Amino acid sequence: MKSFAEFVDVMKRLRAPGGCPWDMEQTHESIKSCLIEEAYEVIDAINSGDSDALQEELGDILLQVVFHSEIASSNNTFSIEEVIQGISEKMIRRHPHVFGEVDAKDSTQVLKNWEQIKMKEKGDERKSILESVPNHLPALQKAQRVQSRAARVGFEWRKDQVHEVIAKIREELDEFEEALNQEDEKAMEMEMGDVFFSLVNLCRYQKIDSEEALRGTINKFMKRFAYIEESLKSEGIALPEAGLDRMEELWQEAKTKAH
Numbered sequence: 001m002k003s004f005a006e007f008v009d010v011m012k013r014l015r016a017p018g019g020c021p022w023d024m025e026q027t028h029e030s031i032k033s034c035l036i037e038e039a040y041e042v043i044d045a046i047n048s049g050d051s052d053a054l055q056e057e058l059g060d061i062l063l064q065v066v067f068h069s070e071i072a073s074s075n076n077t078f079s080i081e082e083v084i085q086g087i088s089e090k091m092i093r094r095h096p097h098v099f100g101e102v103d104a105k106d107s108t109q110v111l112k113n114w115e116q117i118k119m120k121e122k123g124d125e126r127k128s129i130l131e132s133v134p135n136h137l138p139a140l141q142k143a144q145r146v147q148s149r150a151a152r153v154g155f156e157w158r159k160d161q162v163h164e165v166i167a168k169i170r171e172e173l174d175e176f177e178e179a180l181n182q183e184d185e186k187a188m189e190m191e192m193g194d195v196f197f198s199l200v201n202l203c204r205y206q207k208i209d210s211e212e213a214l215r216g217t218i219n220k221f222m223k224r225f226a227y228i229e230e231s232l233k234s235e236g237i238a239l240p241e242a243g244l245d246r247m248e249e250l251w252q253e254a255k256t257k258a259h
Contacts, residue, residue: 007062008080011070028071035064036136093117115152129153140210143200157205165205169198220258227254 014023038060045053069080094117097104104110119129129152133145150156157165172194179187203210228250232242 008066008070011063011066015070015074023067026067026071028068031064031067035061035068038064093121111152115149138211140196140200140214143197144204144210147201147204151204162202162205165198165202169195169202172198224251224254224258227257 011023014020038057042054042057042061045057065083066080069078069083073079092099094114095110096102096117097110097113102113104113115129118132129149130146133142133149135142137145172191176188176191176195179191200210202208203213228242228247229239231250231253232239232246237246
């Protein structure tokens with residue numbers, strides 16, 4: 001805690017009179033995008049398996065928390081101490097199976113308890129359990145979060161219904177094809193949204209992170225396409241001149257080399 005307090009003091013010094021002009025000018029709005037960027041850099045560090053990078057990026061996330069808290073403190077709204085106290089009390093309150101007398105046999109029950117406690121805390125203020133899902137999450141991640149919240153209160157396929165989940169995807173694809181045949185652009189967009197939502201639901205049902213699954217495929221595509229570019233460059237052929245057939249041959253080569 002001593003080192004944390006010293007870090008908070010560093011941030012206070014930067015924003016105090018005679019401190020850093022840039023830091024002193026910042027507001028919640030002006031630095032909010034930094035928090036998103038730092039969060040993605042943490043994810044990149046985790047995916048790379050680089051512990052040193054992860055340590056550094058977590059420090060950058062902590063900087064954002066302390067920075068926002070210090071901005072709030074200078075506006076007399078809240079302090080970093082209140083942030084810490086609030087999250088500590090929340091964790092104790094939402095883990096009655098650890099700090100209280102409630103039983104939770106597995107993680108599924110923990111999540112159900114968590115949602116019930118959260119609903120009681122919000123009382124009549126919250127019209128829907130889905131309200132707390134952040135609006136600005138990436139669409140796939142938001143879809144999975146929304147579905148998970150609904151599942152916690154029983155709006156979920158049974159554990160033996162995976163084929164029904166897959167059938168729902170086929171149903172949505174059929175509806176997209178119908179809109180395609182009718183050349184109805186608005187309906188096509190809507191039905192494709194339903195396809196994506198159903199695919200995310202299958203991922204969640206099978207405990208697959210849809211965002212990570214798609215990110216993995218994107219990275220795989222980029223590596224294979226880079227192979228095509230490098231191969232054509234070595235042959236002295238420009239990409240637009242190669243033709244689809246040649247690029248497909250190289251794509252298949254890239255797939256083989258990947259294995």
